[in-house]
Amino acid sequence: MTLQLNENKPIFMQIKEYLEDAIINGTIKPGERVPSxxxxxxxxxxxxxxxxxxxxxxxxxxxxxxxxxxxxxxTKDAETIxxxxxxxxxxEHYVLPLKDEAHKLNITKSELLEMVNREENRYEN
Amino acid sequence: xxIEVNGVSKTYKGTKALDHVSFTLPxxxxxxxxxxxxxxKTTFMEILSGHILAxxxxxxxxxxxxxxxxxxxxxxxxxxxxxxxKKDLKVKHVLNIYAYFYPTWxxxxxxxxxxxxxxxxxxxxxxxxxxxxxxxxxxxxxxSKAPITIxxxxxxxxxxxxxxxxxxxxxxxxxxxxxxIIFSTHLIDEVSLMFEEVLILQxxxxxxxEETDTLRDHAYAVSGPTADVEQFVMGKExxxxxxxxxxxxxxxxGNVQQAKSAGLTVEGLPxxxxxxYLTEKKGA
Numbered sequence: 001m002t003l004q005l006n007e008n009k010p011i012f013m014q015i016k017e018y019l020e021d022a023i024i025n026g027t028i029k030p031g032e033r034v035p036s037x038x039x040x041x042x043x044x045x046x047x048x049x050x051x052x053x054x055x056x057x058x059x060x061x062x063x064x065x066x067x068x069x070x071x072x073x074x075t076k077d078a079e080t081i082x083x084x085x086x087x088x089x090x091x092e093h094y095v096l097p098l099k100d101e102a103h104k105l106n107i108t109k110s111e112l113l114e115m116v117n118r119e120e121n122r123y124e125n
Numbered sequence: 126x127x128i129e130v131n132g133v134s135k136t137y138k139g140t141k142a143l144d145h146v147s148f149t150l151p152x153x154x155x156x157x158x159x160x161x162x163x164x165x166k167t168t169f170m171e172i173l174s175g176h177i178l179a180x181x182x183x184x185x186x187x188x189x190x191x192x193x194x195x196x197x198x199x200x201x202x203x204x205x206x207x208x209x210x211k212k213d214l215k216v217k218h219v220l221n222i223y224a225y226f227y228p229t230w231x232x233x234x235x236x237x238x239x240x241x242x243x244x245x246x247x248x249x250x251x252x253x254x255x256x257x258x259x260x261x262x263x264x265x266x267x268x269s270k271a272p273i274t275i276x277x278x279x280x281x282x283x284x285x286x287x288x289x290x291x292x293x294x295x296x297x298x299x300x301x302x303x304x305x306i307i308f309s310t311h312l313i314d315e316v317s318l319m320f321e322e323v324l325i326l327q328x329x330x331x332x333x334x335e336e337t338d339t340l341r342d343h344a345y346a347v348s349g350p351t352a353d354v355e356q357f358v359m360g361k362e363x364x365x366x367x368x369x370x371x372x373x374x375x376x377x378x379g380n381v382q383q384a385k386s387a388g389l390t391v392e393g394l395p396x397x398x399x400x401x402y403l404t405e406k407k408g409a
Contacts, residue, residue, distance in 0.1 A: 008345075008393020010338040011318060038300050045292050046318045047155055048300045050338060100388060 015054030033071045126272050132182035135168050142168040144329035153303040157320035161404050164326040166309045174203040202271035204262040206278040212251040227269045235268035255282025275307045313397040344394040347384045348374040365402040376402045
């Protein structure tokens, strides 16, 4: 694990986002076991309750499932749920700051659209 | 065990070390007790351990006062930054005494830690180095398995690797068996990840009690042109602010989302810095 914990942000959120990213980019696949709160606690020297808060939220959202005595596993629908969720926050996290910065730099709407279009072919081959 | 602190004050020859402090620690967690020198941390821990009496108010543990109360004394282990043990005893005698005293004593864990820290059982306490004497304190504190274990700067003289080992053991033991651990330290950056809840004492009063992750989310620095920042912080809880060349940085406690949507530069504030700003503000 390469995650560097950032002291300025709730730790449970960072654990949660770390797992979400790993599921979205396929590092941890559906049906696979994720690290236990104990393993997170040891690895990062964090309070186990904090790690548990992160994984519990993922359980509540249907992304992880707990199997008593065995561990926590990625659900079949995890990726779909996560992508839906991320799409919802995409506007807030990426589009709004993009427009704010463009406004600061006096970039017009058509210039901005032109820039977005310029990247059009980036993911198409 | 539930700890209730009800209006506790302690006066030493006219100086108030604690001034009507009240809070509750309802359940076993790892608590960080922070504050500047002379904030009253050690006095609080001594009253909690039943070593001294409060001048006013009381601390109740599961409804009872810990002073002169054997049932409770057996449930509390206080390890301070030195002079924990009688100087003329040998290490093995100290360990024997504590093993008798604490009904929850875990000899297996003690043996494991003695090996881990390479402690010489036949050495006299007064011959131990600072680091070794701290290691013995840590071993006693951990192996006591006391439902309330208190560490007051327990690692004077311990090098970084030995401290890291201590944190590993602490978390491992806590994970295996929940107990109340109260941890007072000035090395906040090193240990704040282990705290579930933080209490900050300032001039004998409780300045703050909050979950650590909530603090990480609520304490932030907001920067931008002075007029904009001033307008933004109006009516908010400002811990401290600085100005330079028309720009201003304010350290704020509140909703970080508001700051982000106001178009100002926002940075989270680590616990260590929050502590510094919070205690500077009130003129320590």
